[in-house]
Amino acid sequence: MILRVLTALVCGALLHCWNSDLKAATIYVSDNYKIIQDAVDHARSGDTVVVREGEYHGNIVITKPLILKSEKGPDKTVVKAADTSEPVFRVSDVSNVTISGFTATESSVAGFYLNKSVNSEISNNKAINNRNGIFLYSSEHITVTDNKSDFNNLTGIYLEASHNNILERNETNSNKEKGIFLNASNNNAIVNNIANRNEWNGITMWVSNNNRVEKNEVMRNTYSIIVSGSIGNIVNDNYTWTNLYIILPIILIYIGIILFFIQRKIFSLIYSGS
Numbered sequence: 001m002i003l004r005v006l007t008a009l010v011c012g013a014l015l016h017c018w019n020s021d022l023k024a025a026t027i028y029v030s031d032n033y034k035i036i037q038d039a040v041d042h043a044r045s046g047d048t049v050v051v052r053e054g055e056y057h058g059n060i061v062i063t064k065p066l067i068l069k070s071e072k073g074p075d076k077t078v079v080k081a082a083d084t085s086e087p088v089f090r091v092s093d094v095s096n097v098t099i100s101g102f103t104a105t106e107s108s109v110a111g112f113y114l115n116k117s118v119n120s121e122i123s124n125n126k127a128i129n130n131r132n133g134i135f136l137y138s139s140e141h142i143t144v145t146d147n148k149s150d151f152n153n154l155t156g157i158y159l160e161a162s163h164n165n166i167l168e169r170n171e172t173n174s175n176k177e178k179g180i181f182l183n184a185s186n187n188n189a190i191v192n193n194i195a196n197r198n199e200w201n202g203i204t205m206w207v208s209n210n211n212r213v214e215k216n217e218v219m220r221n222t223y224s225i226i227v228s229g230s231i232g233n234i235v236n237d238n239y240t241w242t243n244l245y246i247i248l249p250i251i252l253i254y255i256g257i258i259l260f261f262i263q264r265k266i267f268s269l270i271y272s273g274s
Contacts, residue, residue: 026050036060036079040068051102053077059086059107063094070101074126074148078103081130087113088130095119103128110135110158111149114142122147127156133172136162136185143168150174156195159185159208166191173197179221182208189214196220202240205230213238 024046033039037058039049048067053076060079062068068089070077079102081088088104091097091114103126104111111127112134114120121143127133133149133156136142142165149156149172156172159165160183171194172179179195180203182188187210194217195202202218203225205211210232217239218224224240227233 024048028052029056030054036068040066051077055080057082058088059083060089062089062091062097062099065094065096067098068100069098073101074103074124077101078105080105081107084108087111087135089113090115091117091120093117097121098123100124102126105129107131111152113137114139117142121145126150127152129153132156132158133175134158136160136165138162140164142166145169147171148173152176154178155181156198157181159183159188161185163187165189168192170194175199178202178204179218180204182206182211184208186210188212191215193217198222201226204228205233209233215239 026048027039027043029036029039029049029051035058036051036056037060040060040062043049043066045065051070053072055078057080059082079088084106085108087110088107089099089112093116095118097120099112100123105128107130110132111130112122114136115138117139119141122134123145125147127149128151131153133152134144134147136159139162144157144167147170149170152175154176155178156175157167157170157180162185165188167190169192173196175198177200179198180190180193182205185208190203190211190213192215196219198221201223202221203213203216205227207229209230212234214236219241225235225238
């Protein structure tokens with residue numbers, strides 16, 4: 001009888017320790033690890049990696065479910081691409097990843113790149129001076145919210161073959177081509193974003209169907225919202241205006257023509273009266 005009780009107690013203790021080990025842990029950079037990738041590699045599925053403020057160099061690859069966030073936000077936590085030919089942050093073939101609170105810069109691919117990933121979140125980040133700011137490829141059910149993706153060489157937010165995603169409350173300004181670009185991407189929601197002063201289009205849908213584009217501010221781009229080779233899209237209640245510097249010369253020409261005819265009419269009345 002005593003042996004059975006002791007055996008039960010030992011098994012219970014071992015089970016408790018095993019369950020405790022399975023609980024999600026919080027890992028700190030640079031307390032537990034000095035390098036973000038080391039912390040990510042040693043984290044288990046479901047863990048949280050918190051990055052202290054500072055400037056870091058690396059190309060962070062995430063292939064397991066976890067939360068990666070900064071302690072002080074994107075202005076104080078900057079990650080520069082160590083290898084510029086790779087994304088600053090790459091999420092590949094995984095679900096349930098959250099990345100929040102970073103500035104990603106100096107990649108010739110993307111600041112944040114999600115490849116064949118699902119049910120993940122990119123929020124409260126900055127993507128500046130990359131080829132693309134945020135790039136979703138063949139990814140679904142991704143929530144992209146409250147990011148600033150500005151001054152990139154191509155596009156602020158680019159979706160290719162990516163479906164059922166949410167882009168909300170993002171800013172994509174002053175990119176060298178497009179603010180938001182959907183390429184062969186269906187059933188996405190683009191709501192309450194700002195896409196201003198991009199050198200080409202504010203929002204583009206190319207061979208992309210059944211998307212919802214509503215309540216966006218799209219100002220001072222060469223073209224505001226472009227839909228090409230696409231069907232079933234809802235484009236509603238967006239605030240748009242073409243780049244003033246493009247249309248201003250046309251307006252001035254018309255004003256000059258009108259003033260010319262007004263002047264001729266005045267002169268004809270004056271001289272005919274005399």
